[in-house]
Every structure is written in C-alpha cells, then in structure tokens.
Amino acid sequence: MENNLVAKSNDLVVASYALTRHEQNLLLACVSQINSLPDAPIVSIESRFTVTVEQIKDLFYRGSTERNAYRDLKKAADHLFEREVTIKLDKDETLRTRFVSSVKFQPNDSQVTLRFAEDILPYLTQLKNNFTRYRLADTVELTSVYAVRLYEIIVCWQGQNRWSETLDLDDFRYMMGVEDKYRQFSNLRDRVIETAVEQINENTNYNVTVSYRKVKREHRSVTFKFYKKGAISLTDDKGALSLDKIRRIVRSAQFTADYNDHQLLSVEARDSNEAFWAKAEQLIAESPKEFSKRPFNDYLKIKTD
Structure with missing residues (x-):
C-alpha cells in the first residue's frame, strides 16, 4: 500500500478542514486505493474501501508505538464521520460537506470500511487536470x-x-x-x-x-x-529556486548534448529547441537528481545558445 498514489483535486488540497493525524492516516490510506484517472472504473457512493490494522501499522508505526495501532484506528473510525471540509467554489460560493458517508469498524477483523460522501467524490475521482498527486509513502x-x-x-x-x-x-x-x-x-x-x-x-x-x-x-x-x-545549486542567495539559473542551464549547448535523448523527454521535446527547453526546465525543477552527468554549475559557466 505504501506505493499507492494519493490524488486530490487542487481545490480539495487547499480546502479548510481539521483532522487528527490518525484520522488523516485512515483517510489517506483509503484515498490511495482510488484510481483517479479519467478512464478508471467509476467510484460511487456505494464503493467501499477497507483498511486493516496491520496495514496501518506497517505504514505509519515504528517500534513500540505499533501496539497503539488498534486503539488509534478505532478512535479515528469513531470520529472521522463527523469531520467536515469547506471547499471554495467559483462565484464566492462554498461547499460544506463531510469526507465520508459511512464508517464501519469491524473489531473481529481488525479493520475499518468506509464509503466516501457523494459531494467529495468529484474531488478524488475522474481527475483530468488541476490535481495534486504523490506517493502515500512520501508522508508516512x-x-x-x-x-x-x-x-x-x-x-x-x-x-x-x-x-x-x-x-x-x-x-x-x-x-x-x-x-x-x-x-x-x-x-x-x-x-x-x-x-x-x-x-x-x-x-x-x-x-x-x-x-x-x-x-x-x-x-x-x-x-x-x-x-x-539535489537542487541546492539551483537556488538564489535567498534560498529560493532560481528559475533564471534553470533557464540558463537548459539553454547551454552542453546540456542539450548531454540530455537531448533523456528518457523523460517526449518526442515533441526533442524536435525543437523551444519544446526541449520548456520540458527540461520543468523536469530539472521537479527531478533534479535525474540530471547528474555533471554539476549544474558547469553549465552556468558555458555560453548558452
């Protein structure tokens, strides 16, 4: 489960809500089971998502704290149903809803099964654009x-x-x-x-x-x-990522020679300088360790095209 992806609409990411960490663990473990792609099977209000104590223990607990996993999951299940979220909409409107429509704690099976609320599903499923995605393991x-x-x-x-x-x-x-x-x-x-x-x-x-x-x-x-x-050499004197440095790096002839056939670059990005530069700028900022053939500062010393 740790390699599962958590995907949320950006509107939900910046929404207002309050959860405990254990309630958040339960919610994210279930969200990560959703295939959020547009062509994925439809998730409805009848769809059920189950998390076991063992799964929660493996994901979020270390050492002696593991003995608290059952207690914490039961407590999270008891309270998650009451948790509300407020989402800002267009035209100064707001949506106030719950995350889930039902939560069932099953002590004999040491697990929780929940269903997501109808109004929250569009922010978790069939996501085409304006969404955020990360590995569940990134936050454990x-x-x-x-x-x-x-x-x-x-x-x-x-x-x-x-x-x-x-x-x-x-x-x-x-x-x-x-x-x-x-x-x-x-x-x-x-x-x-x-x-x-x-x-x-x-x-x-x-x-x-x-x-x-x-x-x-x-x-x-x-x-x-x-x-x-991995991108510290790409920051400015205030500690912020320097987009100017990145632009200069990707326009270096040496950088083009080093990475014109990079596996993350699309065919379109290899066909024109402008497309190559635009994609390379994005990739360096997101995945700097993918570009390790030489130090970034070396490209800054080379005259750009």
Missing part, C-alpha cells in the same frame, strides 16, 4: 497533521511551477483548519509552521525555508520557499 514519516497538509500544498504549488508562495496568516489558518486556534502568532509559528517545515525537511524530498512579514507590530503573512533535494 510525518507525525504532524500540519506537516502533511503543508506537504500536500507544496506539491500542489510545485505542480503549477510555483516555488515560492506568500500567504496571509488568516488564509494559512483557514487551510490548516485552525481558524479558532493559535490566534497568538508565536503559537501558530511554533506548533504549526515551524514543526511542519522541520518535519518536511527531515523526512521528505523537499527543502523548505520560511519567513514572515510584519506590519508595524503585527505579523501579517508567511512566505514559503522550497525546492527538491
């Missing part, structure tokens, strides 16, 4: 529910080629589902933001830096800058 080492939420949002931004993002603190609170909590900035910073950033940096393939903006004496916004590990 994150113990903070806020770290998982921030990780999903970062993957969402990266999919839109956005490597630095500034949010008003109230907007950030909304997405994290903590509008009524951590109103004092120091609590929000220490218990939500810094904890999430630290766990992402230690346990995922992203490096994230965070800064804050003050207006007079009040903190108003937070800025996240991030890049894939």
